[in-house]
Amino acid sequence: MRERLKNKWFLILLFVFLGFFVGQSAAFALDYPKKKIEMVVAFNPGGDSDIFGRAVAQFGSKYIGETIFVTNRAGGAGAIGFNYGATAKPDGYVLTFVVTTLTIAPHTTKGYPVTYKDFEPIALVAVVPSCISVLADSKYKTLEDFVKDAKANSGKLRVGQAGTGSPWHLAGEALAHAADMKLTYVPYKGAGPSITALLGGHLDATITSASEIYPHVQAGKAKTLAIISDNRFAAMKDVPTTIELGYKANVVSWRGIAAPKGTPKEIASFLIEGFEKMSKDPKFLKFLESRGTDLKFIKGDAFGKWLAMMHDDYGRIAKVAGLALKK
Amino acid sequence: MELFFPHFFAILDLAILLIIAQGVIIGIIVGVLPGLSATLGVALVSPLTFAMEPLPGIMLLLGIYVGAVYGGSISAILMGIPGTPAAVATVFDGNIMAKRGEGGLAIGIATISSFIGGFFSVIVLALVSKPVAILGLAFGEREYFALGVFALAAVAHFSGKSLPKGLLSAGIGIFVATIGIDEIHGIPRFTFESSNLLGGIPYMPVMIGMFAIPEILMNIESLSQIRPKLPRIERILPARSLFKNLRLPLLRSSVIGVIVGAVPGTGADIAAIVSYSQGRNLSRHPELFGTGYPEGIACPESANNAATGGTMISLLTLGIPGGAVTAIIMGAFMVHGLQPGPLLMSKQMGLVWKLIVGMGVANILMLIFGLTLARFFAKISRVPAYLLNPIILLLCFAGSFSLRNNMFDVYVMAISGIGGYVMIKTDIPRAPLIIGMILSGMVEANFARTVLLCGGDVFKFLTPISTVLIVLTILTFAIPWVKRLYRSPKKQS
Numbered sequence: 001m002r003e004r005l006k007n008k009w010f011l012i013l014l015f016v017f018l019g020f021f022v023g024q025s026a027a028f029a030l031d032y033p034k035k036k037i038e039m040v041v042a043f044n045p046g047g048d049s050d051i052f053g054r055a056v057a058q059f060g061s062k063y064i065g066e067t068i069f070v071t072n073r074a075g076g077a078g079a080i081g082f083n084y085g086a087t088a089k090p091d092g093y094v095l096t097f098v099v100t101t102l103t104i105a106p107h108t109t110k111g112y113p114v115t116y117k118d119f120e121p122i123a124l125v126a127v128v129p130s131c132i133s134v135l136a137d138s139k140y141k142t143l144e145d146f147v148k149d150a151k152a153n154s155g156k157l158r159v160g161q162a163g164t165g166s167p168w169h170l171a172g173e174a175l176a177h178a179a180d181m182k183l184t185y186v187p188y189k190g191a192g193p194s195i196t197a198l199l200g201g202h203l204d205a206t207i208t209s210a211s212e213i214y215p216h217v218q219a220g221k222a223k224t225l226a227i228i229s230d231n232r233f234a235a236m237k238d239v240p241t242t243i244e245l246g247y248k249a250n251v252v253s254w255r256g257i258a259a260p261k262g263t264p265k266e267i268a269s270f271l272i273e274g275f276e277k278m279s280k281d282p283k284f285l286k287f288l289e290s291r292g293t294d295l296k297f298i299k300g301d302a303f304g305k306w307l308a309m310m311h312d313d314y315g316r317i318a319k320v321a322g323l324a325l326k327k
Numbered sequence: 328m329e330l331f332f333p334h335f336f337a338i339l340d341l342a343i344l345l346i347i348a349q350g351v352i353i354g355i356i357v358g359v360l361p362g363l364s365a366t367l368g369v370a371l372v373s374p375l376t377f378a379m380e381p382l383p384g385i386m387l388l389l390g391i392y393v394g395a396v397y398g399g400s401i402s403a404i405l406m407g408i409p410g411t412p413a414a415v416a417t418v419f420d421g422n423i424m425a426k427r428g429e430g431g432l433a434i435g436i437a438t439i440s441s442f443i444g445g446f447f448s449v450i451v452l453a454l455v456s457k458p459v460a461i462l463g464l465a466f467g468e469r470e471y472f473a474l475g476v477f478a479l480a481a482v483a484h485f486s487g488k489s490l491p492k493g494l495l496s497a498g499i500g501i502f503v504a505t506i507g508i509d510e511i512h513g514i515p516r517f518t519f520e521s522s523n524l525l526g527g528i529p530y531m532p533v534m535i536g537m538f539a540i541p542e543i544l545m546n547i548e549s550l551s552q553i554r555p556k557l558p559r560i561e562r563i564l565p566a567r568s569l570f571k572n573l574r575l576p577l578l579r580s581s582v583i584g585v586i587v588g589a590v591p592g593t594g595a596d597i598a599a600i601v602s603y604s605q606g607r608n609l610s611r612h613p614e615l616f617g618t619g620y621p622e623g624i625a626c627p628e629s630a631n632n633a634a635t636g637g638t639m640i641s642l643l644t645l646g647i648p649g650g651a652v653t654a655i656i657m658g659a660f661m662v663h664g665l666q667p668g669p670l671l672m673s674k675q676m677g678l679v680w681k682l683i684v685g686m687g688v689a690n691i692l693m694l695i696f697g698l699t700l701a702r703f704f705a706k707i708s709r710v711p712a713y714l715l716n717p718i719i720l721l722l723c724f725a726g727s728f729s730l731r732n733n734m735f736d737v738y739v740m741a742i743s744g745i746g747g748y749v750m751i752k753t754d755i756p757r758a759p760l761i762i763g764m765i766l767s768g769m770v771e772a773n774f775a776r777t778v779l780l781c782g783g784d785v786f787k788f789l790t791p792i793s794t795v796l797i798v799l800t801i802l803t804f805a806i807p808w809v810k811r812l813y814r815s816p817k818k819q820s
Contacts, residue, residue: 215668
């Protein structure tokens with residue numbers, strides 16, 4: 001009898017004890033992350049996307065509580081990497097560093113396998129505005145000068161851009177459309193070579209991200225005529241925006257984090273929480289500053305809505321530019 | 328100059344020296360392994376440098392860069408597989424020397440040539456970087472097009488016995504490189520709606536497959552035969568008389584390397600190809616090229632390492648990253664809040680001098696490590712084929728996969744391997760194919776850009792620089808004819 005009683009108490013204690021743990025885990029955390037998390041970068045090592053992706057992985061690891069490692073799955077204007085990231089098992093162990101291309105290429109590239117709809121939005125991290133720049137000693141002092149000359153010499157001004165269908169190409173098209181001018185676009189393999197060509201005197205102007213041209217403006221070699229956006233760029237406060245100047249052109253590039261569609265809600269919110277903490281890390285902010293980029297943190301569903309907006313915006317610009325696929 | 332000496336001693340700090348040494352060793356290993364190029368090595372290590380001080384961080388990356396461009400020659404010589412694209416040209420004479428049992432000497436020549444090229448480029452970087460950078464900046468689409476055509480003319484020198492077969496091979500390479508999204512109009516070509524083909528066929532797995540797999544298959548063919556015994560004691564350092572003959576080609580190739588490196592967008596691989604081809608053009612014994620001739624190693628190896636300093640010229644003086652490696656190094660600068668370019672030159676002259684001196688030190692360390700390890704590396708040619716082949720095969724698979732973490736690249740490697748075997752059996756040279764792949768994009772895109780900018784007028788293709796390059800291209804083909812014409816009357820008489 002006594003033995004029995006003892007057993008009973010033991011059992012009760014055991015249940016209470018276990019119950020405590022069950023309660024704990026329900027209140028606290030799901031069983032994630034248990035292993036290292038992969039962050040897919042859909043471009044080659046060394047590019048802007050790669051440098052950003054690596055920084056997010058590095059700073060994010062601290063707040064996610066597990067190492068996030070970067071794999072470069074480059075090729076096909078991001079097609080290979082984005083497709084891999086979208087079709088991965090939705091268990092939170094494969095994240096994708098998504099960038100502007102994801103909202104452009106589906107409109108312009110035949111057979112592009114993914115869109116933003118194939119992803120679960122986690123967070124937008126940064127936004128970079130586009131801008132139009134000329135050589136420092138150019139005859140164009142303002143955007144007006146440039147537009148006037150472009151209209152006088154229709155189709156003759158040579159404008160560099162970072163590849164057909166790149167955000168900066170579309171930015172140029174949007175500006176040309178808004179200002180009703182015709183330009184000759186010269187595509188380069190990325191913004192870097194187009195800046196080189198501008199500095200070498202081979203172009204009349206080039207369209208890049210504000211952060212990419214900024215060092216050359218600082219060095220007194222280039223001059224930015226206008227930021228193609230509605231907000232001035234923090235590092236170049238005195239450069240007007242196209243919206244201010246009365247041209248309806250607003251093209252930004254963006255970088256964010258996404259998981260495969262169907263990732264469990266709990267995991268997604270855990271990730272959102274972690275990356276939100278990262279976005280407040282002073283070291284991460286310092287990194288953004290070093291790249292001439294402004295933080296723009298939008299999380300979860302709001303990021304999803306933002307992506308849909310970007311997708312539609314770029315679809316519209318691509319159509320105006322005559323780059324959109326015929327469906 | 329009075330600014331120079333304090334920085335020279337600052338770099339002799341033991342901690343910095345160790346960091347540079349570490350970088351050079353990592354670089355050599357990265358270079359030796361097929362599939363790991365200088366770009367990948369620097370990219371993988373760069374996040375680690377974010378937490379370091381700017382000087383040691385960037386020095387580590389520069390060490391890897393210098394080491395990797397050199398390291399590629401070791402596998403090119405000993406295994407016949409270029410460890411990096413910059414070592415494609417080294418395979419010809421290097422691998423033949425290794426098969427003769429002179430692997431140690433071949434590595435010795437490659438090491439000394441790499442050192443001379445690299446060190447020369449550091450001196451140019453220190454003394455006359457400004458004018459060289461301005462020359463590089465003068466390259467617009469027309470000049471790039473002419474440079475690309477000039478480099479393509481090298482196919483003639485990599486074709487072996489039959490020029491038509493070489494052209495066929497180069498044509499295949501140029502065609503394969505057109506697969507994927509084109510650079511000018513963004514149109515997918517030959518992609519058949521496959522996202523892998525949308526990404527194009529990268530030349531690294533093709534190169535690995537084409538050079539390594541046939542080698543293995545040939546070894547299997549001769550597995551039952553007894554391999555000829557290689558002579559035991561090997562020379563590492565070239566004899567004084569040999570070195571004397573190499574002086575002129577070394578100087579010429581170093582100059583070519585620095586200039587090609589300083590032109591933004593071109594780098595060690597194109598420098599090596601151009602310099603091998605010019606080396607052969609201007610050599611007293613062009614017929615010996617491709618038969619295990621020391622000059623055939625000295626030319627490309629000094630040029631590709633000279634390109635390392637060349638690419639740093641446009642980065643440091645103009646803030647323009649000329650290639651993938653310098654783009655990553657620029658990223659490392661920026662993480663520390665430093666912006667390479669004219670501003671850094673005037674504000675942080677001290678740091679720039681330290682980096683230049685450090686790069687010189689990296690080249691010296693590369694020479695020391697290379698010569699000490701040559702004897703050890705040369706033993707690879709003594710490893711029996713049944714042990715070596717599986718290891719090489721493993722490296723091929725791992726190397727192609729690691730490029731983009733994509734199985735597709737492994738299939739590309741395997742198919743290229745079979746293709747390479749067929750090419751050996753039909754006597755079609757393999758190098759023109761790789762050269763065609765490397766240069767195809769540059770030639771095509773810049774041709775298209777020129778047409779966009781100048782319209783269809785042929786004469787508008789001619790600028791001072793492009794005219795010189797086009798004339799040199801024509802001379803490449805004309806010189807052998809002229810020589811023959813010049814010699815034949817003598818023979819008759």
